[in-house]
Amino acid sequence: MRIGVLLVILAVISMPAVCEIGQIYANGFLPAVPIPPDNPQTDAKIRLGAQLYFDARLSSDGTISCASCHRPDKAWADTTPVSEGVAHQKGMRNSPSIINTAYVIPQFWDGRALHLEKQAVGPVQNPIEMDLTKEEIEFRLNHIPGYVTQFEEVFGAKPTIDLLAKAIASFERTIVTGESPYDKYLAGDKSAMSKSAIRGMELFNGKGHCNVCHSGPAFSDSRFHNLGVGYVNGKFKDVGRYGVTNDPKDMGAFLTPKLRAVALTPPYMHDGSEPTLEAVIELYNKGGIPNPNLDPAMVPLGLTVQEKEDLIEFMKALTGPYPVMEQPALPNPNITAQQLREMWKGATK
């Protein structure tokens, strides 16, 4: 009888704790896309953002747009380890998919932009990517009459680089996927995922330790981790987050990538060095690449062949329908980048 009393007391006192415990790492359903108060979504702004996203005239030689590296036909990512910018230049980092990027703070592999509005102005000014100065971008936008009209309609102002960023950010916030087999499974449809994928989900949240960093609606903790990728001969090819913070502990650390539609976006890692999901899981299975800054969460996993396959099946189950679109009609398509470059040169002589 005393045991009964004891158990009842224990059960009762534990109830509040059970009820209130927050699952800070749990990957639940997709919440509403966070919208910054100073950049509310409007249809006109999203349409404008889509045009700007696809407009290669925002690159110096007219060859590169946002969509060149974040391709809608490739799950809004790219298929090469590192994308080509203007004049076929190559950077050091893989182009991540913009699917569900609205849920991630900060942006870029090194997190140097906090929000999409800050991110969007980066590539257009990067000499390897789109290679324009702020002044020339604004000059070009203001010499495409259709854009001038649209910016005034949407923002009540002439085009500026900050307004361009707001429009592109608004468009990117519409590229969202959430109705994956995983989401359906969580919603109660137990047939939505295969048995292998269900085992993979359990491994993801358990033995695989994936959930430690790949958490939240987009499966990213928005933090920076060092897996040792790119560590060769005692040095990192790319310093990663260290380049932003100058903090030695950030050397070789990169932002946790999102996992929605991950099966569609090879190659992987910040440098695109892992061609397949199998290769990625093998990297994790051995505990990353030893280096002085290796993330403490990285430990060898001891996964069996079956367990690796199960994890990949779960990765595949994170793909749901996502928006796909062709390039929209651009304003004044007869005005070329070359013409805009000549006009800019003439104006700045």
Place this chain on the structure above:
Amino acid sequence: MSSRRCWTITTILAFLILIAMTPSFGIPAFARKYGFNCEMCHVSWPALNDFGQKFRWNGYNIPGQENLEKTLWELGGPPIAFRTMAGYTIDSFSPNGAGDEVNQFQINGLDVLGGGVLGFRKGFFVAYLPRIEPTNGVEAQDAEVEQANVVFSYLRSTWLNVRVGRFETAVLPFSVLRSITISPYEIYEFDGGLGSANRFSLASTTDGIEIVGYGKKPWQYAFGWVNGSRTNLNDQSPADVYIRGAYILGPGMGQSSGQRFGAIAYFGKARPTDNANLTDKRESFSRVGFDANLNKGQWNVLFQYLQGRDGSAFNLVGTGDYKFSGGFLQLNHYQMGSAHFLRYDWVNTPSSDNHDISRITIGMRQHIEHDLMLQLEYSHRKVDNGGGAGLDVTENFAAARLDWAF
């Protein structure tokens, strides 16, 4: 309705409510807090894997995720978990009367566990065992605060983590409290038996302060200053110290991956008041040994060798120091959702005592759910009875139990 039946029904209902309220991954304390599965930290709970070992040393913070964790205060209360075992147990002795015979369904103990984060790099862990009266089908349990400690983790680096309070010492290469077997590690439990008045047992939790550390590779260490085993008599200032070092080959922490080789040394003092040669002075004792934890794929080998020396004032059966040695060799095989184990334990006592112990244990654990495990175990134990022919005590233990953590 009788009072007993009323309480039984109430108890069952309370448990059903608890289970119903538990999230989909209905597993204890930490796992529930994070939404993780138990395999995040355990190869087969309660045995820790590499990640779980790091988590423990890191003050119950996810390694690398410090300052992101909700503290005890933000959670509105400590995460509490319970663990109990229930099932069928057969425990028989020869000759008859050499032990408490059991052949029935039993409930075997109840642990109340809590732990979490108090603040940045500051965690805590509590394990309370409520008192349980022995009744038919219920194994007795003494009320005990088995563990209650605060961990200050990552003080400057992973090399400096400090634990204060009551804890299971890190001098033990293989945790007694997180063993996957029901049968105990004989050499850790050995407390002098009939030959020594020293009731010290390495398996006991103790009060004190402990520092543990590890680097990227390949060293680990532990140092402790403690009261000593709570079952020996050390009623003066803390006099026990221990040190442990381990070296790891290959990747991992040497827990569930990598090959770990270690050595331990424990030096203590206690008052041998059980001895007819009563002395008011404290007598010294020591335990030294070496160990290995080897991993290959899903296979895991644990090895421990230990020598013990209790000062002569402890010796109840002869003159000079009471010296013994022993160890164990355990082979584990872990599969997804199950574990199999085989272990041989031995303890060699001095010839003047001659109560050598040997035990062989075999069994398995099978996950039924994340929070429910089926354990099947058989163990054969023999204790020499002073070398007298035909007088050895043998024990045959068999159990089929559900291990339930919720």
